[in-house]
Amino acid sequence: MGLTSTTALATAVLATVLLSLLVVWQWPRLSGRGWRPVVGRVGLMCAVQLLLFSSVGLAANKTFLFYGSWADLFGRQDGVGVLGAQAAANPGITVDGKQKVDVPGAGKPSIGGEVQRVSVQGQRSRIVTPAYVYLPPEYFQQGYETKSFPVTVVLTGFPGTAENLIKGLHYPKTAWTLSKQKKTQPMILVMMRPTVAPPRNTQCIDIPGGPQTETFFADDLRKAISGTYRVGTKPRNWGFIGDSTGGYCALKIALQHPEAYAAGVGLSADYAPDVDMDSGDLFHGNKHEQNRSDLLWSLDHLPQGNSSFLVTTSHQGESNFRATQKFIAKVKEPARVSSITLASGGHNFNTWLREIPPSLQWLSTHLSAE
Template sequence: MGLTSQTTVYVMAAWAAGCVGLMVWLWPRLAKPGLRSVLGRLAVIGVTQVAIVAAFSAAVNSSYEFFGSWSELFGNADTAPVALTNPQEQNGGVTGISSVSGSLIQPGGNQQLSRVSGLPSGPAAQNGRVESVRVIGRRTGVVDQAFVYLPAQYFQKAYARQRFPVIVALSGYPGSVYNLAQYLRVSQTAGELQSRGEMQPTIMVMIRPTIAPPRDTECVDVPGGPQTETFLAKDLPDALKSVYRVGHDASAWGVMGYSSGGSCSLQLTMRNPNVYTTAAALSPDYRVKDDPTTGNLFGSGPKRQARINGHDLMWRLKHLPAPQVSVLVANSKHGERGYGQTLAFVRAVRAPMRVVSILPNSGSHNFPTWVREMPAALKWMNQQLTFPQDVVPRHHPNAVTTAHPKGGRSRVRAGASVPARTSGGR
């Protein structure tokens, strides 16, 4: 009985209803005076409240996929690499899997992806494709799920040796890749913009920055703890470059996110301008601080304050050279509390860093607001990212080829393995 399954929701709801009924039945017996009766009333009230909250939480988690499994909920998520696989070509299609070694991208489960509406279906060369994969962190040992949207051009013969720009989309906390696909509609919006010629063909990578659930690490390399920044700034790009035809220069890489994912996108870009040169942050914060969900992010000792300052973007703008990056920040004047901070951030930016803003008059800290801002953010990012000029070598001893949906062949970069096809859509 999985954490996100409807069976779990129904069981929790039945348990809550049973507790309410039991409380009503027991209450007359517990109405007598005396310490035992008082303690009994407190006990049944407490158990009933816990049951109701648990049922409500299970229903919300099933809809939004904050935690994908019981192990994640209790902080015991599996981080061990799984078997390495590679699709084989049979009769013009990808139909078999055999073991290979060295892959940092592996096929992921299709359970969440199958629940996402509006994903591309049909021939990939016409509509593109979304794959569910697991990203293996070579340095950190982290294993994190991701959805990868590949545009139609990725599968077309004319682009067989072409690399593509990349936008990494980050969820908020606790968040999930399901939220990015279903509620923020990252791949659907990008696909629509690209089909209308308003956005160049771009690979969209949807991933959550919560690599050590349920802890919120705020994209920080925690001393003696989770190395989130290293995973997102080094492991993730390396893994994607090892499998997909993506640009190798930072000018082809951008990162975006909402809420704490937006904060993370700014942090990654300003702290790692040699990896990401463009960021779009929807409703971000501009400094990282400890709270009950994060624990101690910066350690102790004489270097603690330096670590705190390094993740305070306003401090960085005041005391450090401005990085040569472009960022977009979005916050609503009425309905969100970060509007004043956003204005202060915009005023603090100086060359060679560039900033633009989306400042609607009203909007709350929720998906409807971020969905409204998504098209403008993606089109702006599209204008900043360069379409890679480098191409995959035509002949290479370790090159891998995959069958083209229309009978042609597209060449994947040298040394790559291809994730299993997991197209979603309803």
């Protein structure tokens, strides 16, 4: 019974209802004085409240997919993270499964495309982490056998799960629809979360003595994908998009690695990492890397490459409005920046669902196929 399953939610709701009826039925028997009736009343009330909160929590998690499994919820992730020599010895992509895209003709990849669940093994970073790869219908069609496709890396926020990008934010369905409408070119999407060494929030930083997350996204991921799929290998063939922490990663990698990514999109992005109990010590006294991780500092003090950025914010509902305006003002040639500013919109899926279609269209105009 998975954390995000309907069965788990239905069981919690049913248990809440049954226990509530039991409390109503038994309340007269527990209305007497003395410590036993008091303890009984308190115990039943606490049990009902616990089940009620569990039902609400399961419903919210099923809707927004903050955690994908019980292991994810309790910070126990088997089979992912930093695996040392294993990843270095077997770099690349392992396909673990395939699934349909929620579009017409989904049963046939040449019509509906395909989503593959994969494991990515990083050679330099020695990180192993799961991902989903969306392949557009054209990837399977005659006439495209020798064609290479542009790639966009798509990240969730923190903690988030990669399933968010499919079930909650509908990236494959949106990419399919936009391409069908001739608003974008066919693109491959590599959908992940930034937490590649869970449960730590590494925020796309190479941590001294710890996970080399920047190296993974800037180098290892591109090599693994290009070694498995028909994709271009030049910067103009690669884009990056993410929300919240994932948006920070997208902007950071595109800004600091123009040799790898031509475009980065930050949806409600942070512009500096959060150092807290989820991240731990990210820099271990390395002041330069700490400064470099601040994107506004980087724009002022480091050379800007030939990269394009799209940032999004809202006049009301977003805390990053002023930082976004500063980022826009600091971008200088040869870099370029565009923006989407909503009148209102919070830090949530509803806002990002409004921003994703124009963001994918923007990426399509800034990436090219081989």
